[in-house]
Amino acid sequence: MVVIFGTLGIALLCSVSGITLAAKNPLHARDDACRALAAALAGDVAYPNTTSYLQSADYWSLQQLETQPRCFVAPKSTKEVSTILRVLTEGDWPFTVKGGGHMPFSGGSSIENGVTIDLVHLNDIKVSSDRRSVSVGPGNRWINVTEILDPMGLGVVGGRDMNVGVSGLTLGGGISFFSGMYGWACDNVRRYEVVLASGRIVNATPTENKDLYWALRGGGGSNFGIVTRFDLVIFDQGEVWENGLSFPGSSNATVISHFQNLTIHGMPSDKGATGFVGINYHSSTGGYSADVGLVHATVPSSPGSIPAVFEPFQKVPSATANSTITGTVSNFITSIATPYGRRWTWGNVVVSASFPGKFITEIMSLFESHNVALLQNEGGDDISLTALFQPIPVNLIEAMQKNGGNAMGLKPSNGALIMISFPTSWTEAKNDELAYSATRKLIADIEAKAIEYKVHTPFVYMNYADIKQEVQKGYGKENYARLVSIARKYDPQAKLSHLWKGYFKLQYL
Ligand SMILES: Cc1cc2nc3c(=O)[nH]c(=O)nc-3n(C[C@H](O)[C@H](O)[C@H](O)COP(=O)(O)OP(=O)(O)OC[C@H]3O[C@@H](n4cnc5c(N)ncnc54)[C@H](O)[C@@H]3O)c2cc1C
Numbered sequence: 001m002v003v004i005f006g007t008l009g010i011a012l013l014c015s016v017s018g019i020t021l022a023a024k025n026p027l028h029a030r031d032d033a034c035r036a037l038a039a040a041l042a043g044d045v046a047y048p049n050t051t052s053y054l055q056s057a058d059y060w061s062l063q064q065l066e067t068q069p070r071c072f073v074a075p076k077s078t079k080e081v082s083t084i085l086r087v088l089t090e091g092d093w094p095f096t097v098k099g100g101g102h103m104p105f106s107g108g109s110s111i112e113n114g115v116t117i118d119l120v121h122l123n124d125i126k127v128s129s130d131r132r133s134v135s136v137g138p139g140n141r142w143i144n145v146t147e148i149l150d151p152m153g154l155g156v157v158g159g160r161d162m163n164v165g166v167s168g169l170t171l172g173g174g175i176s177f178f179s180g181m182y183g184w185a186c187d188n189v190r191r192y193e194v195v196l197a198s199g200r201i202v203n204a205t206p207t208e209n210k211d212l213y214w215a216l217r218g219g220g221g222s223n224f225g226i227v228t229r230f231d232l233v234i235f236d237q238g239e240v241w242e243n244g245l246s247f248p249g250s251s252n253a254t255v256i257s258h259f260q261n262l263t264i265h266g267m268p269s270d271k272g273a274t275g276f277v278g279i280n281y282h283s284s285t286g287g288y289s290a291d292v293g294l295v296h297a298t299v300p301s302s303p304g305s306i307p308a309v310f311e312p313f314q315k316v317p318s319a320t321a322n323s324t325i326t327g328t329v330s331n332f333i334t335s336i337a338t339p340y341g342r343r344w345t346w347g348n349v350v351v352s353a354s355f356p357g358k359f360i361t362e363i364m365s366l367f368e369s370h371n372v373a374l375l376q377n378e379g380g381d382d383i384s385l386t387a388l389f390q391p392i393p394v395n396l397i398e399a400m401q402k403n404g405g406n407a408m409g410l411k412p413s414n415g416a417l418i419m420i421s422f423p424t425s426w427t428e429a430k431n432d433e434l435a436y437s438a439t440r441k442l443i444a445d446i447e448a449k450a451i452e453y454k455v456h457t458p459f460v461y462m463n464y465a466d467i468k469q470e471v472q473k474g475y476g477k478e479n480y481a482r483l484v485s486i487a488r489k490y491d492p493q494a495k496l497s498h499l500w501k502g503y504f505k506l507q508y509l
Contacts, residue, residue: 094501246319
C-alpha cells in the first residue's frame with residue numbers, strides 16, 4: 001500500500017501543479033515546502049522538538065500555541081523574506097506570517113501543518129538623524145521601540161501592551177495613548193517596505209505606490225504582502241499620566257454616561273486625553289465592577305491635580321479605588337501587559353457615541369445574561385468576562401484623514417464613535433466552542449440592539465475582531481472594491497489570497 005501511494009505521489013509530482021499535489025498528499029507536500037525553504041536559505045528552518053521551533057512558538061493565546069506548523073522559517077533579511085515568498089508562492093504551499101503573535105484565535109498567525117514565517121529576527125530599530133521618524137523591523141514588540149525612544153524624549157503612536165507586535169497592531173489600525181492627537185498607528189506610517197507575492201520588494205509611501213500605502217493602513221497585511229520595515233512618525237513626548245478608578249457594577253450606567261460625554265465633548269477639546277471603561281465580572285463575588293483608565297499625554301503641572309476633562313469621574317460616588325500614576329511609556333506598557341497562557345476570544349461592535357441611556361441598560365443586561373449562560377455551563381473553569389468601551393472621538397477620526405486617509409472609511413461626519421469589545425478568557429479546551437458561540441451570539445444581539453436604537457455602524461475594528469466578523473466589508477462597499485482591486489494589482493494570481501491562511505481575507509479569485 002505504502003509503495004503504491006509513494007509511486008502515485010511521484011507520478012503526480014511529475015504531472016500536476018504543486019497545489020493539486022498539496023490537495024492529494026498535503027503532509028508530504030508541506031514537508032517539501034520546508035525542505036525547499038531549507039535548501040534556499042541554508043538554515044533558518046526549524047522543525048518540531050527543536051529549540052528554535054519552541055522559541056518561534058511564542059504565542060499569547062493557548063489556541064495559537066496549540067496550532068502547530070510543519071516548520072517555522074525565520075528570515076534574517078528582507079532579501080530572505082523575498083526568497084521565502086517566491087519559494088512558497090511558486091510551490092503553492094500554504095503559509096502564514098507571525099509578528100508579535102498576539103492575535104488570539106487559532107490561525108491568527110499560526111497554521112496547522114503549514115509553514116509559519118516568523119519575523120522575529122527582523123528587529124532593527126533606527127531613529128532618523130532629524131529625530132522625525134523611526135525605522136522599525138516587523139519582528140519588534142512595542143517595548144523594544146519605547147525603550148529606545150523614552151530616554152530620547154520621543155514618542156510613537158504605538159501599542160499599550162509591551163509584548164504586542166508592531167506589525168499586526170499597525171497593519172490593523174493601532175489604538176494608542178496618543179491617538180487623539182495623531183490618529184491610529186497606521187495613520188503615522190511614513191513608509192512601508194513590502195515584499196509582494198512575487199518576491200518583488202517595493203516601498204509604499206504617500207507618493208510611491210500610493211494605492212498600496214492606502215490599503216496597508218487598516219487593510220491588514222495578509223492580502224498585500226509581508227511588511228519588512230515600518231518608518232513611523234515620532235514626536236516629542238515626556239512622561240504620561242493615568243488616573244485609575246474602580247466603581248461597583250451598580251455605577252455602570254453613570255460611568256458609561258460620563259465616558260460618552262468625554263468621547264463626544266471632552267476629547268476634542270483636549271486631544272491629549274484618552275481612556276477606556278471595562279465592565280468586569282468577578283467570580284469571587286459573582287458581581288461586577290466598572291473600571292476606568294483615564295490617560296493624558298501631558299502630566300498635570302501641579303502635583304495631585306486632575307485634568308479638567310476628567311473631573312466628572314471624580315464626582316461619581318462610591319469609588320472603591322482612585323489612584324494616579326505618572327511614568328514613561330515603557331513603564332505604562334509594562335505594567336499593563338496581559339499575561340500569556342490562557343484561552344481567549346473577542347469581537348467588537350462600534351456604535352455612535354450618542355446612544356441613549358436605555359441602550360446601555362439593555363446591552364448591559366444582554367452582557368449579564370450572556371455571562372450567566374456561560375457560567376452555568378463551563379463546569380468549574382476559571383472564566384473571565386469583560387465588556388470594554390474604547391473611544392473613537394471626532395478629533396481622532398480627523399487625524400485619520402491625513403495622507404489621503406486610510407482604508408477603514410471612518411469620516412468626521414460619522415460623529416464620535418465608541419467601540420465595545422468583549423474579551424473572554426478561560427483555561428480548558430473543552431469550553432472553546434461554548435465561549436466562541438456565546439460571544440458570537442452576544443455580538444449579534446448587541447448589533448441587533450444597535451440597529452434598533454439607530455446607533456449601529458458597519459465598522460468593525462480588525463485588531464479586536466472575531467475571525468467570523470467580515471471586517472473589510474465594514475469599511476464600506478467602495479473601500480472594499482478598492483482594496484480588492486489593489487490586491488489584484490499587486491498579486492495578479494491571487495497567491496496570497498489562496499496560500500496565506502487565516503485572518504481577515506478579501507474574498508476574490
Ligand atoms: C494583550 C493585548 C493588548 C493589545 N493592545 C492593543 C492596543 O493597545 N491597541 C490596539 O490597537 N490593539 C491592541 N491589541 C490587539 C493587537 O493589535 C492585535 O492582536 C495585533 O494583531 C497584534 O499584532 P501582532 O504582531 O502581535 O500579531 P500577530 O498575531 O503576529 O499577527 C496578526 C496578523 O498580522 C499579520 N502580520 C504579522 N506581521 C506581518 C507583516 N510584517 N506583514 C504582513 N502581515 C503581518 C499576521 O499574519 C496576522 O494575520 C492587543 C492585543 C493583546 C492580546
